[in-house]
Amino acid sequence: MDTTTSEIRPITPQAHALSFLTHIDERRSTLVGRIVEAILRNEPVYRDPELQYDLSDIVDQNLKEIIKELRGGPPSLSPARRAGRTKAENGIPMASLLHAYRLAGITLLHEIDEVTQSTGETDAAMAATAKLWKVLDRFSTAAVEAYREVIDESERRSEQARRVHLLALLSGMAPHPTDSLRILGLPETGWYAALASSLGGDGDDPEPRYTSAQEFAVIVWAQDVGMHIGLAGASTLEKLKAGLAAVTATTVAPTGASHPFGNVSDLPRAANQARSALRCLTPGEHRLSLYGERPIELTLVSNPDPVRNLITEVLGGVLSLDSSGANALLDTLDAWVEAGGSTGAAAAALHCHRNTVLYRMQRIAQLTGRRISHPAESAELVIALRALRLRGHE
Incomplete structure (x- = not known):
């Protein structure tokens, strides 16, 4: 090892006065042995x-x-980061890593005291001593950060660990939420939205992939009971909204999303919102449903028992017909609602004559006892129809 001083060039006037540090550097190999x-x-x-x-x-x-x-x-923190990575890879506890830095600092302090007794640089030695602990703090902090990166990456590679951390966060059971967020690669502070996505009948669907959304927000998934459950996180609300917009543009499966939130204590509530938003989609709707954007459906999925009674009470007469007759009337009512009550537009959507639509709407009124011209009775028809369309989630 080269212990000459040619590679260390003081760059401040004060540094020229610290000759004792030159002596210490010349004796660095001996000092290393003492620290080890x-x-x-x-x-x-x-x-x-x-x-x-x-x-x-x-x-x-x-x-x-x-x-x-x-x-x-100008120092380099690369050796500190190397120390942190190496200790993590070898399973040395972080506390031992930090203790090693403290032992190195104490040994260096003794060395400064020994050298300055012969050089007489008492004032300079005091200044260097005061600075030493700040320097050691920066080095140990860099080492700890590198240590955590290794540990976090190891845990991130474990699918089981990822699932445990995510589900613990979304259930409010994570003992250290910020640690779980960091392990999942999510920002420890920022804005978040919970996500829920449909899972196929065989329960073997791959988790949704939204590559374009990852440009703005980090999205992680785990499989929960009957669905994929996820969490999106970004440093700012604007980035999170941009990520959700990208999900909307590239939705590959029915997906629900909660309101954005900035407090990790809101995670369990957000998870419930995402599940409810997902249930607001009818079977076959491959899109993103934001919590609250469909107030009627949200009310319906939140009250399943009264909804069953509503369907039977309002649409029972229609549903008593054979499947082809019932479907024709229900599809006509659906088209009429989507057309904003326009008979002509509904006929165009159904590729039938306008009079066919009029006849079917009259038939619906007879079977249900609800007139489409009466606002309250028409509302009952619309709500019952939407409740029936949502039944595919049960």
């Missing part, structure tokens, strides 16, 4: 012969950059 000895003595986990890294090299590279920063030079 202190770590091995105080942290037994580092003594494992199976560890796949060179502790002395990691200490030397970190010490080199710490001294460089104390002298006023």
